[in-house]
Amino acid sequence: MPKRTDIKKILIIGSGPIIIGQGCEFDYSGTQACKALREEGYEIVLINSNPATIMTDPGMADRTYIEPLTVEFLEKVIEKERPDACLPTMGGQTGLNLTVQAYDKGIFEKYGVELIGAKYSAIKKAENREEFKRAMEKIGLELPRSGFAYSVEEAVRLADEIGYPVIVRPSFTLGGSGSGICFNKEELERTSRLGLDYSLTHEVLIEESVLGWKEYELEVMRDIRDNFVVICSIENLDPMGVHTGDSITVAPAQTLTDKEYQRMRDAARKVISEIGVETGGSNIQFAVNPQDGKMVVIEMNPRVSRSSALASKATGFPIAKFAAKLAVGYTLDEIPNDITKYTPASFEPSIDYCVVKIPRFAFEKFEGVNSTLTSQMKSVGEAMSIGRTFKEALQKGLRSLEIKRFGWGADGKDKIFETELKSREDYLAFAAQAPQDEALKDEISRYIAKPKDNRIFYLKYAFLAGMTIEDIHRITHIDPWFLVQLRQILDLEKELLAAAGDSGKKKTLLKKAKQFGFSDRQLAFLWDDKESAVRAFRKSEKVEAVFKLVDTCAAEFKAYTPYFYSTYEDEDETIPSDRKKIMILGGGPNRIGQGIEFDYCCVHAAFALKEIGYETIMVNSNPETVSTDYDTSDKLFFEPLTLEDVLNIVDREKPVGVILQLGGQTPLNLARGLVENGIKVLGTSADAIDRAEDRDKFKKLLDKIDLKQSPNGIAYSLEEACRVAAAISYPVLIRPSYVLGGRAMEIVYDEAALKKYMAHAVEASGEHPVLIDKFLTEAVEIDVDLISDGKISVVGSVMQHIEEAGIHSGDSASVIPPFSIKPELVSEIIEKTKQIAKELHVVGLMNVQYAIKDDVIYCLEVNPRASRTVPFVSKTIGIPLAKLAAKVMAGHSLKDFGFTKEIVPDHVAIKESVFPFVKFPGVDIILSPEMKSTGEVMGIDENFPKAFYKSQDAASAHIPEKGKVFISVKDGHKEKIIPIAKQFHELGYPIVSTRGTAAALNQNGIPAETVLKIVEGQPNVADLIRNSEVKLVINTPSGKGPVLDEAKIRSLAVSFNIPCITTLNAARAAVSSLEAVKSSGGLDVKALQDYHPNLKIAGSNPAGTIERETMNR
Amino acid sequence: MKAYLALEDGLVFEGEGFGAEGEIFGEVVFNTSLSGYQEILTDPSYKGQIVTMTYPHIGNYGINPDDAESQHPWVEGFVVRELSPVVSNYRSEMTLDAYLKKYGKIGIQGIDTRKLVKHLRDFGAKKGVLSTTERDPKRLVKKAKESQSIVGIDLVKEVTCKQPYAFKEGLLEGFEWGRANQKIFKIVAIDCGIKKNILRKLNQHGFDVKVLPASATAEQILAEKPKGIFLSNGPGDPSAVPYLIQAVKGVIGKAPIFGICLGHQILGQALGGTTSKLKFGHRGGNHPVMDLATNRIEITSQNHGFVVDVDSLKKDDIELTHLNLNDKTLEGLKHKKYPLFSVQYHPENSPGPHDSDYLFDRFHELVEQNA
């Protein structure tokens, strides 16, 4: 069927900030949808609150609204734009939930907007567990036995009927928020209470447990003619009970006979038809009993998903892009397969390799968090790897994770409880002694019985301790097929170990070792050699990586899209061109501190370099991203970002240079290695990177340009640390050297705390020393992004943080332009930043952080690379900084683009951070120098209060228009809170406080009711929160740690979705924004294109070049 | 144990042998199904061929007594990237390795199967030799060159049943799919190498099936007084079975006919069309076929090296019903006057998707209308 001509303007709903369970896969799908539909000539209106996405680039849609994803703002956008249709399936669960809410309020009907892709009824049927259950019964598919509960009592009654353990699953949530496995009544009461609250419909399903069954997913598509295809089957290594997002998963399914697989396919077809997804992609999950093959349906998602992004990257079949085309009326056979060109999309991809996805966790960031994996997703990102076999893909995947591992152990990083295997000798000793150690075996058995982030490594230790495949299968329920693959790796490892020193043996094993995915680093460990020596040996033996194509069809047809992975076989399929090439290294898996922002920069670089005639080569291992879309660059290598893997590609492609500074810290860490191997790093030199990162060199640099640093020192031992801290006086900020995202960084107020820190910091720092800085209390923090071509430097923006220094820049709200700093200081900051750039000979981007205390500027750090704020700044000032950076690195000058001086916008933009606390019940939510946020939103408007208000709404921290405010602050803040509380009072908000704060307020003439602390008896503040009696919590921490009463209050507020403000500055901003918004009578929406009317959007370029008109003059 | 695969055009692979030892010849082809190796091994249509699986991990779920499409494997040799050392499936009773050993079939693993497949794709299916005894590449290539081509060779007689028999068997319990027809008609199925699941499917869809050898004459067929005639799949070149084409000519118009795969090609020839060899064939479970009557797309299971030439059919008599969307080759036809139709692919699947079951219903309707 041809595309629909009765619709012209389509609204696409994005997924908002990156949160656990909703990563940048929706930037990938949303970007694809925008591109696909614009290609068809539709006008695209986009709403998404996330500024870090490619999809919200002004060139991607015709009208881009970076506005909160709430019904209120959605309606405003619809009212203004009057789209004919809305595509709700690209924005994850957020998009679907918003659609349902808006539909229920009659908004689509009111403005005559048609839902395309998935109708309301289909969304409801799939998302509402009760309707879903009924639908499945109707088509004769089995589900685990279950019942619905609307209260805790009902839940308990049901569980008694079904029998423990049970799974609690709230309706309408994402990433399994609020779900859990309960082994007894007590756990059930706790979990179901939370679950009821998380559910939009206050409904939870109490379900029979099928723990230990095999878990599968099918990614399917359907078109308007009921044509149906399965794009990919996925089998989980971790059996049922571990959320698929947290499981190691493998494509395609490995252990199903064709009969079983086809039965599952039939079921999937019935499901999508019955649910009524007329067009588009869906994800359907199944569990299979390994004993008898019995199959049950677990759930279906009537939209593109994390798994569909994975499936797209795993097969080369772009699900979201095609889903968008199906939504406007095309049928699958009318869409050509991009990769093979001459065959249609109406087929099922066949693959001739194995794909492994491994989740990336960030438990180390959250003190007191329970790191056992359950039915609720906890991982923050993922890496995907491709190999010809599972063994190869698994080892590649593990070294893609950016957890400093180089494969499945034997990399010098093995740690079995307290025993570290740092050398070959350690390993030999352990392997010799472990099988005799019954206590160890017991301990390992117990450890692997519970799924954990590092369980995959412990499976190896279990083998080393003498456990058999049967033993491990019995304990973990992991399918024997996976275990035997692991066993094979280990068996070869033992051979390799024995071959050390015998070069003949080494030669015979070398190719097999590489085929099993062993990295040079592992071989170096096993042979007690240097990595570079292994590499040289390998090359002399002609055992070199070859690259094979991902082609959707297992080589049946010729492929036209250069999407590669490496392996060790005979034939290499790359055909290096003789064009000038630039290689861009991506950022690897998302994790806290390194997220989508860097992908944004890499994608921009690819677009920019293409524009100026270079061939671009992208290297990355993150399947969620736009950078790993084969459309983004000329060539895509889906590979781990380790020196070895990158060098292999360089050997083959011989690029003129490599861009490291856009992918965050991951590629930057490769700088030295690449330079040592004679590879040209484009932009800022590796030496300059070193000058910024090396403590001593950095100090000299700052001295030279007369810029202050807060007093600091370095310590290699506890004694030294105490000495240094005493010398610079407490409080001090302490951290291991060379880290990103403030990892293991802490403010320490006295020696006792310092000692405690040192006891567990060693783990984070390894052999590296700790750095100690004087902590600047109550200082204003500033972030600056700068671009330089080596001659001219321009500051993209000076950003002022709302929270004071001491709260990680990635976690604080950040404002453009600065709102309370003296203009002289801003000028001085700009000046100093330029001086730093000049000193470092920066070419490309640089980020500097400052703190201002008592009008004195201190430099906190210099990052000679793109920063997290680049997309935020770019969208605020209307200049594509990352693109320009790529071009200046390729030799252009800023003058070429006419960008030679700072732009101060006349609107205000605020970046607010979004946190994953809701996934970690009980964890204290206070902010610290250690970054904890997973994503960000942007509020943009004509002034600070309005922009702030929007940013809070977008971050799901809606500042309530009325209702009780709970205020409780530490003693040091009792005075400062007065004016804030006074404003709340004057705006008509009743105040409740704990005793001390209430007294302080009352003394100052502000009425405040007193409520008990949790320890003081009941009813207390916790009850107020539980019963939703307070609508806003303002609580500044007096100490740190989840044990404190106040920590409980904060974490409870998060659980019950009550906004909780933990700093005075944020409280001040909140109340002032309330005042302004109230008096101005509501908020308006405005498209990015209207903020930057001078932006010329080059229509000829599908990537959406944006250039300022003035820039070309 | 080392093993070698050599093609007639000089490409040689060294790998590790599994299954039996020895030396065999065959046409080297590839199959892109991700699962279903047991069904593939036991499909008589693979007689004369050395089959390469494009998916690297094969043997993962072992071999079970239920999924075989015939009594034993028919492939000449089996080529995989990596054989699974364990089996993981509740129905499995044997490893793939043991199974091939038992039936004297040679396998090779550990070779760059993608390179092989790309070669076959670019240069066409090739004669080849798989050997665990000969190690000299030159001699192997020479042997491959001198081996018999499957073009013009009657492989059907090697795989067809010796005696007529009645078939009665339900679908595998727990794996039933498709609609059962209540009204039962007696039909004859000509066995050119028929897969078990075709027979089961015919049973399920309301047919009482008598299986006749491929050598049956028109008289012998009609003597059974069938309400319908089914022409099965089978190996090799349709032109090499003139006797069957002859027999089919003799039954056209006398009873409704349904042909699958080789049966379709035989019917095509009996209707005056010609067949030719595809470069590398269609073997897999993901080929999109469009039913030209409804414009609906089926994902089909395929296994054939020959096709009916579209232009060779008389347009006045024959209607083209199905088209392969990948290469636009003919996938189905029906006669405008006589009650007969055929498809090039496998509606019984095994292995492969279940999208084409309606064809058995179509046959049932056709038989009912003409009864």
Ligand SMILES: Nc1ncnc2c1ncn2[C@@H]1O[C@H](COP(=O)(O)OP(=O)(O)O)[C@@H](O)[C@H]1O
């Ligand atoms: N009945 C059950 N028994 C055991 N584990 C379950 C059961 N239902 C779900 N799970 C586990 O919980 C995870 C999340 O459940 P799912 O329904 O997929 O929710 P979500 O919407 O979060 O993806 C699944 O991936 C599975 O591992």
Ligand SMILES: Nc1ncnc2c1ncn2[C@@H]1O[C@H](COP(=O)(O)OP(=O)(O)O)[C@@H](O)[C@H]1O
């Ligand atoms: N001397 C200091 N005084 C107060 N706060 C500081 C100081 N140094 C760092 N911080 C805070 O710690 C955060 C993280 O430190 P930073 O050096 O930027 O580490 P990262 O490399 O993780 O970005 C900063 O954003 C700032 O809020």
Ligand SMILES: [Mg+2]
């Ligand atoms: Mg799920």
Ligand SMILES: [Mg+2]
């Ligand atoms: Mg920082």
